[in-house]
Amino acid sequence: MPPHADRPGDLQSVEVFSSLGDENRLAIVGALHEHDDATPMSFSTLYDHVDVDDTGRFNYHLSQLVPHFVAKREEGYGLTGAGRRLARAVAAGTFTDVPRLEPFAIDGRCYACGDDALEASYDDEAFAIRCRHCDELVLDVHVPPTVVRGRSPSEVVDAFERWSKLQVDQARHGICPDCGGAVESAVATDVASEIEFDAAPTFTCSVCGRRAVTSVGALAARHPAVREFHDERGESLDDRRYWEIDQYVAGQHVEVRSRDPWLFCVSFYAAGDACHVEIDGTLEVVRVEIAGGEGPSDV
Ligand SMILES: [Zn+2]
Numbered sequence: 617m618p619p620h621a622d623r624p625g626d627l628q629s630v631e632v633f634s635s636l637g638d639e640n641r642l643a644i645v646g647a648l649h650e651h652d653d654a655t656p657m658s659f660s661t662l663y664d665h666v667d668v669d670d671t672g673r674f675n676y677h678l679s680q681l682v683p684h685f686v687a688k689r690e691e692g693y694g695l696t697g698a699g700r701r702l703a704r705a706v707a708a709g710t711f712t713d714v715p716r717l718e719p720f721a722i723d724g725r726c727y728a729c730g731d732d733a734l735e736a737s738y739d740d741e742a743f744a745i746r747c748r749h750c751d752e753l754v755l756d757v758h759v760p761p762t763v764v765r766g767r768s769p770s771e772v773v774d775a776f777e778r779w780s781k782l783q784v785d786q787a788r789h790g791i792c793p794d795c796g797g798a799v800e801s802a803v804a805t806d807v808a809s810e811i812e813f814d815a816a817p818t819f820t821c822s823v824c825g826r827r828a829v830t831s832v833g834a835l836a837a838r839h840p841a842v843r844e845f846h847d848e849r850g851e852s853l854d855d856r857r858y859w860e861i862d863q864y865v866a867g868q869h870v871e872v873r874s875r876d877p878w879l880f881c882v883s884f885y886a887a888g889d890a891c892h893v894e895i896d897g898t899l900e901v902v903r904v905e906i907a908g909g910e911g912p913s914d915v
């Protein structure tokens with residue numbers, strides 16, 4: 617049976633994106649998106665809403681969007697599911713208009729030197745936190761402009777923290793935070809440029825390829841026994857930003873016990889007691905051990 621070249625699903629991704637390489641086409645998608653979804657738009661109404669100089673050119677651009685992004689029905693034109701997703705992405709500014717935030721002071725202590733001299737910035741789609749005192753780069757994470765746009769600097773810090781936690785929570789439950797596709801977890805050793813560790817948990821989407829990277833410390837801290845350990849000693853992990861928690865962002869209390877198979881041990885300290893958490897290569901917590909009188913509080 618020959619392939620059905622006219623079916624949207626048969627279009628190669630490269631062709632799909634080249635069909636968008638024109639502002640007139642994005643304008644057509646935008647006009648359809650603003651229009652009431654339930655009633656299709658006639659050719660002439662749609663033409664009136666898009667600033668193209670002649671009908672022939674307009675018709676050509678429109679034809680390039682059918683059938684993948686625009687559905688042509690008897691009564692007129694409407695967006696397909698892919699068209700709606702595209703329109704939302706354009707509206708969210710994913711493709712244009714990248715905001716920027718000059719460094720500004722934020723609350724909290726530097727895990728490296730203990731000074732309260734942290735500052736945050738957003739540039740080139742990366743959110744960074746640096747210590748003005750010891751110059752440590754505490755974190756540097758790719759963050760979409762939508763998390764930043766329309767928020768004040770302090771709101772950006774709150775939004776970033778929640779966004780990061782939700783990304784990891786979603787990925788570790790097997791759902792890609794970008795597209796909802798199935799996610800595979802692994803320990804990766806090519807993440808040094810992204811975070812402080814030479815091996816880190818990653819969640820890779822089998823559909824869109826998006827890879828979420830976290831730290832074994834961040835996974836260990838999600839375990840109920842670890843939260844309880846801190847809560848019972850009056851040093852709740854929720855009282856601090858995650859970048860203030862050494863185990864999340866640096867390697868001092870994170871030990872690689874075995875590389876084949878993977879076994880990590882993350883140690884937390886509170887009120888003079890220690891909590892050792894072992895995580896294996898499947899990123900599951902396999903053991904939690906509380907030891908009394910084993911060192912200083914990490915607060
Ligand atoms: Zn510092």
Ligand SMILES: [Zn+2]
Nearest residue numbers: 792795821824
């Ligand atoms: Zn995905």
